[in-house]
Amino acid sequence: MKRYFYLLPLSLSLSACVQWPMGWERGVNDDNRPASQPGIQQSEIADAPVQETHALVAEPQAASPEYNWLDYYLTGERLSQEERSARLLALESLLAIPQDSIPVWKVHLQRATLLAALPSGPDNWRKAMLLIDTIPESEDGVPGDYVRWLKSELKFRLDGISSSSQLRRENARLERQVDQLRKKIEALTNIEQNLTEKKETQDQY
DSSP: OOOOGGGSOTTOOTTSSOOOSOGGGOOOOTTOOOTTTTOOOHHHHHTSOGGGHHHHHTOOGGGOTTOOHHHHHHHHHHSOHHHHHHHHHHHHHHHHSOOTTSOHHHHHHHHHHHHHTSSSOHHHHHHHHHHHHTOOTTSTTOOHHHHHHHHHHHHHHHHHHHHHHHHHHHHHHHHHHHHHHHHHHHHHHHHHHHHHHHHHHHHHO
């Protein structure tokens, strides 16, 4: 069911997105490219302190022109459940106290991305869809291509789950019908056998 990024539209420009949402998924290279290009080290992800979330989310756009939301998604896939939960809690704390330096849409998109990065979790995917629906694509800085891709990916997964559930219900219904037919056939067979035995008994007399 899982789709990979080669299905992305060709119009998606990785450098067209806005700043890095958090510093824990970006390393420092000699040419200032994100560490996820070519790769993110697991140790860099695991060692990143959660308490730095506020400052990292508010990092100015000019400081990281090579922002890549797909890298953020891929990093979310590498996190453990505990690390992902800690990130989500830290992001939720940003919404409790409004901060002018941090766009609300960015916090919502980061939360949606982390929830979507879960390999299996329909409830979390639905929460991610609700968060995405609150993001105005017309607002400055919103990575529209990524938002649309993430939404279509989540819809694809949820539709697949819905189809699977529907198939299971249909299979269960057919199994009940088959069982009822089997019982009817057995009943008719018994009746036929009884009639045959009665006829044979009568013929003897």
